[in-house]
Amino acid sequence: MNKIAVFCSASDTIAPVFMEKAKELGAWLGQHHKWLVYGGSNTGLMEVLAKSAKENGAMIMGVVPTKLEENGKVSDLLDVSFHSVNLSDRKDIMVQEAEVMVALPGGIGTLDEVFHVMASCSIGYHDKRVIFYNIDGFWNDLLAFLERLEAAHFAHRPLKNYFEVANTFDELTRLLE
Template structure:
């Protein structure tokens, strides 16, 4: 897997541990000469990840929606820029351009991206998985809810077909190799 999409927070007001874990992942991407495919923002985990990745040799592909450009929120680290008209277009481009998706901690946008990928996989549009990087147990509640969906038969297939979980950088990188 050479092109790795990462969904994550654009917030700067989060705990430092999340920034550190984003930087660690970015360093690994660069050291292993991977492409980072991400939302192209110059804030939050997005910028921390991209800065570390580029400082360590990764190529950076930003998929930038029009609104991000209008608000001056585009990272200056991008090697390749895809312009998207909206968030739906952005998700489709990121999915198309990557081999696998990693979900770092994030908010509503990250959830939207994760569910977009999993829903498309569930009906056969692709076979790509999301890897939840469960930093500090961030995804535990969501993972429990996904399990409940299975237990109550609100999904037709095991959701593990569409995602994996990594609790440490070592677990994550094993899944990405």
């Protein structure tokens, strides 16, 4: 896999462990000559990830919604910039451009992106998966909820058809190779 989309937080006030893990992933992307496809923001995990990836030789593709541009929140690290009208357009472009999606810890925007990928996969628009990078068990509650959805028959197929979980950095990189 050469183009890897990463969904993650744009917050600058989250625990340092998440910043460290984003930096580690960015370094790996660069060292392995991968493209980072991400939301293009200059804040939070997004900027930490992009900076580390760039410093280690990765190419950076930002998919930038108009509101980010209007608010001056676009990273200066982008090699390629796609301009999107809104967040829906952004998600579609990211899925189109990347071969796999990694979900680092994030908020409502990250959840929106994850569910967009899984839902569109579930009805056959693509066969790409999300990898939940479960740093310090961040995704445990969501993963348990997905199991409950499936157990209660709110899923037509096993939801694990649409995602994988990496609890360690080694597990994540094995899934990305």
